[in-house]
Amino acid sequence: GVANGKIVDIGEAGAPDVERLIELAPDAIITSPLSNAPYGRVEKTGIPQIKCVDYMEPTPLGRAEWIRFQALFFGKEESADSLFWQTVKAYEEIKALTQQVKKRPSIVTEKKYGAVWYLPGGKSYMAHFLEDAGATVGKEIDQQVGSVGWPFETVFEKYGDADFWLIKYNRPRDMSYEDLKKEYAPYSKFAAYKNRRIYTCNTAEVSYYEEVPVHPDYLLKDLVAIFHPELLPEHQLRYYKAMEN
Secondary structure (H helix, E strand, O other): OOOOOOOOOOEEOOEEOHHHHHHHOOOOEEEOOOOOOOOHHHHOOOOOEEEOOHHHOOOHHHHHOHHHHHHHHHOOHHHHHHHHHHHHHHHHHHHHHOOOOOOOOEEEEOOEEOOEEEEEOOOOHHHHHHHHOOOEOOOOOOOOOOEEEEOHHHHHHHHOOOOEEEEEEOOOOOOEHHHHHHHOHHHHHOHHHHOOOEEEEEOOOOOHHHHOOOOHHHHHHHHHHHHOHHHOOOOOOOOOEEOEO
């Protein structure tokens, strides 16, 4: 880890410590080619860059398959292939449970950030999760692969009566309904708030961002258990929990 020097801090992705990077003399650097990322100084070092664009994959299994690419650099191709196909099998088995559901609940996700509320586009990564879990994400509204930003009023108009509300956050203490109302009183007008059908994921407590990219089946199982509990009556939620009163 960091304490014993096996993991070295070279600063933020957008502003790495180039001098420290040169001292380490790695065989290669794995980067995410984000727009406007200032990698110019890094490129001048001559150290090969491996650009990893897994975050651009619009489907859960498409993103998970990047483990096979990354395994090439460690000679672990066989292990990665085995793990990936196990994940595919698990994901498809869970997805199959929802294909005949009679009612697909409507979902609203996250909260507003400043004056904008970002929601998953109809063909986005999260939209695929929700659809595979037997829910609907309003695909008739837009077909974007990324997120869609709307003002609060528009979100409330389109999703105010959503059956469930999923919120991720990172904080020392879990959020309650009262906390949410104090943060922004109009949140309490949502049907999911009134009906106590909000589920939260505190990423300070669970390994959501670390696990889900390679194990989308874990998240899918949570979502199915929330939306259609009768399909997975024995499942213990891994990431999400019912919001506290």
